[in-house]
Each structure stands twice: as C-alpha cells, then as structure tokens.
Amino acid sequence: MITVDSLGSSAFKREHGLRYAYVQGSMVRGIASARMVVAMGRAGFLGFLGTGARSVEAVESAILEIKAGLAEGQPWGVNLLANAATPQAEMAAVDLLLRHDVPRIEASAYLQVTAPLVKYRAKGLRRGPGGRILFDRLVMAKLSRPEVAAQFLAPAPERLVAALLADGAITAEEAELVRAVPMADDLCVEADSGGHTDRGSLPSLLPPMLQLRDELAARHGHPKPVRIGAAGGIGTPAAAAAAFVLGADFVLTGSINQCTVEADTSEAVKDLLQQIDVQDTGHCPSGSLFELGAEIQVVKKGLFFPARASKLYDLWRLHGSLDEIDARTRRQIQEKYFRRSFEAVWDETRSFYAEVAPEEIARAEANPKHKMALIFRWYFVHSMRLAEQGDTEQKVDYQIHCGPALGAFNHWVKGSGLEDWRKRHVAEIALRLMEATAALLEERFAALSAPAPAAAASDA
Numbered sequence: 001m002i003t004v005d006s007l008g009s010s011a012f013k014r015e016h017g018l019r020y021a022y023v024q025g026s027m028v029r030g031i032a033s034a035r036m037v038v039a040m041g042r043a044g045f046l047g048f049l050g051t052g053a054r055s056v057e058a059v060e061s062a063i064l065e066i067k068a069g070l071a072e073g074q075p076w077g078v079n080l081l082a083n084a085a086t087p088q089a090e091m092a093a094v095d096l097l098l099r100h101d102v103p104r105i106e107a108s109a110y111l112q113v114t115a116p117l118v119k120y121r122a123k124g125l126r127r128g129p130g131g132r133i134l135f136d137r138l139v140m141a142k143l144s145r146p147e148v149a150a151q152f153l154a155p156a157p158e159r160l161v162a163a164l165l166a167d168g169a170i171t172a173e174e175a176e177l178v179r180a181v182p183m184a185d186d187l188c189v190e191a192d193s194g195g196h197t198d199r200g201s202l203p204s205l206l207p208p209m210l211q212l213r214d215e216l217a218a219r220h221g222h223p224k225p226v227r228i229g230a231a232g233g234i235g236t237p238a239a240a241a242a243a244f245v246l247g248a249d250f251v252l253t254g255s256i257n258q259c260t261v262e263a264d265t266s267e268a269v270k271d272l273l274q275q276i277d278v279q280d281t282g283h284c285p286s287g288s289l290f291e292l293g294a295e296i297q298v299v300k301k302g303l304f305f306p307a308r309a310s311k312l313y314d315l316w317r318l319h320g321s322l323d324e325i326d327a328r329t330r331r332q333i334q335e336k337y338f339r340r341s342f343e344a345v346w347d348e349t350r351s352f353y354a355e356v357a358p359e360e361i362a363r364a365e366a367n368p369k370h371k372m373a374l375i376f377r378w379y380f381v382h383s384m385r386l387a388e389q390g391d392t393e394q395k396v397d398y399q400i401h402c403g404p405a406l407g408a409f410n411h412w413v414k415g416s417g418l419e420d421w422r423k424r425h426v427a428e429i430a431l432r433l434m435e436a437t438a439a440l441l442e443e444r445f446a447a448l449s450a451p452a453p454a455a456a457a458s459d460a
Helices: 010-016 034-042 056-069 087-099 115-122 146-152 158-166 172-178 202-220 237-246 255-259 267-273 305-318 327-338 342-356 358-366 368-389 392-397 405-413 426-449
Strands: 022-024 046-049 077-081 104-108 138-143 186-190 227-231 251-253 281-285 295-299
Touching: 010 227, 022 034, 022 426, 034 046, 034 056, 034 426, 046 056, 046 104, 056 087, 077 087, 077 115, 087 115, 115 138, 115 158, 115 172, 138 146, 146 186, 146 202, 158 172, 186 202, 202 227, 202 237, 237 251, 237 405, 237 426, 251 255, 255 267, 255 405, 255 426, 267 368, 281 305, 305 327, 305 368, 305 392, 327 342, 327 368, 342 358, 342 368, 358 368, 368 392
Parallel strands: 022 046, 022 251, 046 077, 077 104, 104 138, 138 186, 186 227, 227 251
Antiparallel strands: 281 295
C-alpha cells in the first residue's frame, strides 16, 4: 500500500531528520521567511531560508529567529546563492553560516563549484568509528543542467582545496576528506520554475540525472549515494506523483509557498497570486544576470513589468550608451518606468556600488554601455521592492517570480478551505499535498494492476 510515509527516499528522510520527503525551497528577498522555515521544521518538513538580495544583517537576524523557534534536531537550512560578480560577498555569507552552525544549505544558481562552497563543504569533516567520514553540514544543490550536476557529484576541485588549505581556511584533515566525498549530499533537479529558469521538462531532465548520479558514484566510489529530488511545476498531487514515479527521492516546492500566510511579501502580491491561472506567467530578462541574457519566469497577468524588462534589455543590446537611444524612448523610460531621471537612478546605483564593489563605478564611468546596464538593472531591483512593499501606485511594475505550479495549485484548492491565501499555511499545504499524492498513486497503480475484464462472447 502506498502511504505518505512510503513516498521518497527513507535515507533522505533519515539523514535530514524528516517525517516527509518534501522540501520548501528558498525564495528571493527572504520571501521564504524565518517564520516559514520554523513552521516547516516543526511539522517534520525541511525548509530553506531565502537570502537573495538580503543584507548580511538581515540574514543573521533570520537565522537567530529560526534557531530560537526550533528545537534541537528539527530540520532547517539556509540558501547560499552563487555570486560570481562579488565572490567576496559569497565568502562572507559562508563565514556567517559557519559562525552560526547552519546545518545545511541549498546551493542555487551555481554554474561551477566555488571556493566559498568548498569551504562550507569541508568544515567539520572528520573520521568517525571505522574510518567513516562524518559530516556536520549537508549540501543540497538546486540545478537544471547535467554539466553542473556532474561537478556536485564529484569531489571538490583540487585547485580550490589547495588554495583554501594554503590560506588556512580549512585544516589538512578537512582538505583530505573533502577530496573523498561528492560536493553535495542531495541534488534537486529544477524544471521550469519561478525565477531563474532554463525552461526544462522534468520527464526529460530527471532520468539522465539519475543515470549520471549512478555513473559518477561508481567512478568515484562515494561512501553514500547522492539523493536526487525534483522541483519546478510541482503544485498538485498529480505533479508530485509524476516526480516520484520518475524516481525522485524527494520533491521541492517554491511558487505555491509564496501565496501563504508565512510568506514575507505584501498582501497586494498575495491577492494577485491567489487569482492567477496556469497561463498567467511568462519569461523575461533577469536583472541579476542582465548582460548574460538569462531569463526569469514571472507573473504577467495585469502587470507591465515583463514587457518593460524585455524592452530595457533590447535597448541595452542594440545601443552603446543611453545617449544613442532616441529622446522619446528615453523620456518614456524615465517618466513611465523609473518615475525619476537617469541621473537620480545613477546616484542611487553609485552609492550602492561604492560600498559593495567600487570597481564597478570606475568600469561604468569608462564604459557607457556598462553604465547603461547598471542603470537599467536598477529597475529590476526597484520592481521587486515595489512588490515586497505592496506599493499600489506602481502595481503594474511588480516583479513577482512565479511558475505555473501556482496556477495549477489554485485550481486544485478552488472551493476548498485553502482557496483564500489567508488560510494557506505552508506546513498544512505540504501535508495535504503529500497525502493526496499518496492516495492518487495508490488509486492509479491499483487501476493499472487490476485484471482486464473478460472479453464479451461473440454472437453465434
């Protein structure tokens, strides 16, 4: 019999101290709040704190809130976001996580393994009874590409280990042991999701990842198998059931959790999210990876942000400076999009980079195209603040990361007690979804295994 307890990997649940093979993923700007992570941990689920676009001080405060809200051994973790532009900020984030003994991280947006990530992985590694390697901290990597997965299924790159050892960031024992284990304990294969996305299809992505895991485990002789989970598009029992049938060891949800009581975003955003359907999201350029042309998936229903973001990217791509853009378009951007002058935006941008990356200011002053990119990227940050604050005057500029999973979820709960977001609590949603998934699988497999009806006798 298929039950909620039989779903997913027992090893995954055992190592993380979970009752259910279900994870609440992080969301940018702390939408996946400390309150959300605590609610999940108390109910036997694993939740990750969102840290993207949050200050070190805000993240530290949230970590302390989580530690105060959960008992010893209850599961929780923190997102660690790749930061190629300012690697020193990524290292500062890792040092914060180590200082507060954060037990696990959700590593996201990584295209390659970095020194800060290796440092987190290595710290605390030691030999136990019988020479078994003991871990103080666990790493879950959220990704969508096999070439990235291969890096997390292999030991840390030797050059990074050697550099950390030479700098005294890790001990000789930690360096030795991190060479013998994969970079991750778990991989979460992310299909078409809210936020940054490669628009992947889970049935196409998950089987090759499982095969790759098995091949690299055999090659490297890892002491324990890396578990493979599924994310992206999971908002209904049918979607979760499909993931488990494909071989997922766990499922991870994102979009459905930001339309809940515990989500740290405005009521205006939640009111909007409660109404969206599966066709109400779309893709547009990313602000954080603007020059690379990377895409994010956002809500498009009733909002101008996706079209305006795409126009800004096209203007940047086709022009070498702001002065090359025609006067009418420049006026439209300043009056309609920004509601302030380019000069005012640059003053704010320059003040920000003066603190975090002064070299960006010099680069922008020497390169008009780069300066244009930084000014345009301001709009992406601003649009997220508008949504977070629930600014009703500029509602059309809200940037809301979301995938179609929430539209599907809205259909599933229509007419039930969960239709109103004010009654949606993340732990209750998780439990109902897992229970319904188990019931659906039991029903479907029972139907598939039922004997075929006898053929009707033909007329003489």
